[in-house]
Amino acid sequence: MRNGTVITEFILLGFPVIQGLQTPLFIAIFLIYILTLAGNGLIIAIVWAEPRLQIPMYFFLCNLSFLEIWYTTTVIPKLLETFVVARTVICISCCLLQAFFHFFLGTSEFLILTIMSFDRYLAICKPLRYPTIMTSKLCLQLALSSWVVGFTIVFCQTMLLIRLPFCGNNVINHFYCDVGPILKAACVDTSILELLGVLATILVIPGSLLFNMISYIYILSTILQIPSATGRQKTFSTCASHLTVVSLLYGAVLFMYLRPTAHSSFKINKVVSVLNTILTPLLNPFIYTIRNKEVKGALRKAITCPKTHYAK
Numbered sequence: 238m239r240n241g242t243v244i245t246e247f248i249l250l251g252f253p254v255i256q257g258l259q260t261p262l263f264i265a266i267f268l269i270y271i272l273t274l275a276g277n278g279l280i281i282a283i284v285w286a287e288p289r290l291q292i293p294m295y296f297f298l299c300n301l302s303f304l305e306i307w308y309t310t311t312v313i314p315k316l317l318e319t320f321v322v323a324r325t326v327i328c329i330s331c332c333l334l335q336a337f338f339h340f341f342l343g344t345s346e347f348l349i350l351t352i353m354s355f356d357r358y359l360a361i362c363k364p365l366r367y368p369t370i371m372t373s374k375l376c377l378q379l380a381l382s383s384w385v386v387g388f389t390i391v392f393c394q395t396m397l398l399i400r401l402p403f404c405g406n407n408v409i410n411h412f413y414c415d416v417g418p419i420l421k422a423a424c425v426d427t428s429i430l431e432l433l434g435v436l437a438t439i440l441v442i443p444g445s446l447l448f449n450m451i452s453y454i455y456i457l458s459t460i461l462q463i464p465s466a467t468g469r470q471k472t473f474s475t476c477a478s479h480l481t482v483v484s485l486l487y488g489a490v491l492f493m494y495l496r497p498t499a500h501s502s503f504k505i506n507k508v509v510s511v512l513n514t515i516l517t518p519l520l521n522p523f524i525y526t527i528r529n530k531e532v533k534g535a536l537r538k539a540i541t542c543p544k545t546h547y548a549k
Contacts, residue, residue: 244407251319263320276522277302287535305518332414345387354452357476
């Protein structure tokens with residue numbers, strides 16, 4: 238155990254090198270946050286209001302949008318605070334709570350995306366059996382399992398993290414409570430916790446990525462066997478939005494975690510974290526709306542129906 242002053246709070250540095258840009262960045266990120274909430278909330282409302290969209294693919298999309306809303310909410314309010322106050326302080330309990338929800342929701346997001354790739358695999362590769370396999374009961378069980386597994390993985394590590402005493406440097410060089418800086422502030426050896434974190438990361442990120450890759454290998458091989466170009470394009474369009482979101486999310490995460498330590502830069506990691514926690518949740522509604530005729534049709538219907546009703 239290290240000697241040092243026991244600390245009761247952490248200081249979030251945020252982005253200290255951007256002096257003079259706090260106001261425009263605050264406005265930009267606040268607007269992005271509002272658009273993220275509105276976009277993902279709109280997808281949930283449209284799916285639940287339109288009977289034609291109440292199928293497995295859009296049920297899982299609602300789960301993803303719900304996760305994105307709360308995933309950004311765990312981080313952005315505190316990030317905005319770093320732009321308006323000189324010293325952003327967060328109590329240890331609040332910091333651990335933020336870390337728990339951030340990683341719980343993030344883990345569940347990876348699992349939901351994996352379930353969505355499995356859904357696309359069944360729909361494209363097993364179209365005749367798809368309605369009998371992907372029932373409402375199975376959809377609910379798969380979605381619930383992603384939440385439960387994500388909660389269990391992160392909750393077990395958080396319980397160990399809560400028991401740690403903290404002393405010494407209480408400055409976190411990030412805009413949210415990341416586990417790495419928290420462990421560095423502990424007064425005891427944290428090698429076991431670090432090992433558990435690595436194992437959980439390997440299980441969730443490369444594990445789910447492998448499952449996604451296998452699903453899309455089968456999907457692409459099935460699409461290439463379709464004789465007409467129109468049929469291939471139509472079939473691929475049903476999974477293009479999901480593939481785009483998967484590429485964005487895993488691309489950013491793999492860039493952040495798989496670079497050699499000698500070439501790693503914490504400043505770059507913070508920028509990539511912005512992509513994951515702010516921009517990706519913002520882009521998801523646009524990706525699924527722009528590339529999806531059914532969602533666009535339901536959105537147009539939702540906009541025009543009130544006008545028609547008013548005209549009558």
